[in-house]
Amino acid sequence: MVTARHEALHRLFQAEPSLLPRTLQILDIPFPDECEVTVINADLTEIVPVERRCDTLLDVRCPDGPYTMIIESQLEEDAAKGDAWAYYVSYLKAKYGHQVVLIVICQKPGTARWAREPKTIGLPGRPTSVLYPVVLGPDNVPAITDRSEAAKDVVLAAFSAITHGTSRRVNVILDALAAALDTIDSDHAGFLAEFTEVGLGDTKARRLWRELMSTKTYRYQSEFAQQLRAEGLAEGEAKSVLKVLEQRGVQVPDAVRERVMACTDTDLLDELLVRSLKVSSAEELFG
Structure with a gap:
């Protein structure tokens, strides 16, 4: 169920796109400050009437090239999300041709640990696809108390x-x-x-x-x-x-x-x- 709490977790990146490089740098992921971030339509629905919608979608232009960034809020574990996220990534790669990055934001340490687990598609021990989300949660986002x-x-x-x-x-x-x-x-x-x-x-x-x-x-x-x-x-x-x-x-x-x-x-x-x-x-x- 979509709640105000869920929406705010990812929509802060829509309201304040400059937050994106700073959160990635928290994780020691090298990402330039001098990039242009644009919010784009998050509707991933195909011609076939099956609605698919990620939470926030950003077009990011950096010196080393363009990226499509998916920002997802995840309040609880959800076994179905692995398949949905894999779809988002493959669809957007095919649609825009840019490198696609999936960022998942969690408020609970347990949910964050689950989100970091590789999401696989294919044979056991020989997957066709492995998805490793970039996860931001209370266990790696600094608690700013000063x-x-x-x-x-x-x-x-x-x-x-x-x-x-x-x-x-x-x-x-x-x-x-x-x-x-x-x-x-x-x-x-x-x-x-x-x-x-x-x-x-x-x-x-x-x-x-x-x-x-x-x-x-x-x-x-x-x-x-x-x-x-x-x-x-x-x-x-x-x-x-x-x-x-x-x-x-x-x-x-x-x-x-x-x-x-x-x-x-x-x-x-x-x-x-x-x-x-x-x-x-x-x-x-x-x-």
């Missing part, structure tokens, strides 16, 4: 916080991120604060983040946090939906704005928050 370190790369600090959403040290990570957000442009900081809220999902860390946002005062204080503190959860989440659309540059007609703000169903608002990360028009929220 405020000054977080301030040096705030986007990476936000990614660290989301990836370590189930870590026992998440409270320290969130504290460092909250302070670091106060060092950058308020609009950008507010957007990353919202993104962190979504990415933490239904976890203790999300509740900690909400508490931090509603009890502390920061220059960038997110509209969601202000609304949460002043007027309650439902209206705060409605504001968060609209804020994400605005940060993505999606125009919100008055009729849609009024409908979102009138919603008091927090489950529906969670669904709208997921959709707000990917719709191309505000009208699609309720489509």
Whole structure:
């Protein structure tokens, strides 16, 4: 099931494409900073009506040549994913002719270990194809707990916080991120604060983040946090939906704005928050 937490794990790479080389460098994978990253359509559906869609798809132009990068969020183990990932890689290699890299992002160490296992197709002991995903998880993404370190790369600090959403040290990570957000442009900081809220999902860390946002005062204080503190959860989440659309540059007609703000169903608002990360028009929220 697609959730806001799942979407945020990979969509941070859509919102902040410059994050890509820095996360690969975490794994000591040599990758140049001076590359151009473009988000491309992730729909892999063929003429035959079988819909296949990866999470995020990036076109990356580097000095050593072009790459097609698949970013997948994986919250739990899924035996069927090996076949799906193999399809994505082979299809995209044939379609674009570029080298294809599969990056899988996990929040749980066990899921990350499973994702790293080779996914084979063919005879036992003599596979036709072996897939080795590049996996980013809490066991290899640094836990950024120092405020000054977080301030040096705030986007990476936000990614660290989301990836370590189930870590026992998440409270320290969130504290460092909250302070670091106060060092950058308020609009950008507010957007990353919202993104962190979504990415933490239904976890203790999300509740900690909400508490931090509603009890502390920061220059960038997110509209969601202000609304949460002043007027309650439902209206705060409605504001968060609209804020994400605005940060993505999606125009919100008055009729849609009024409908979102009138919603008091927090489950529906969670669904709208997921959709707000990917719709191309505000009208699609309720489509």
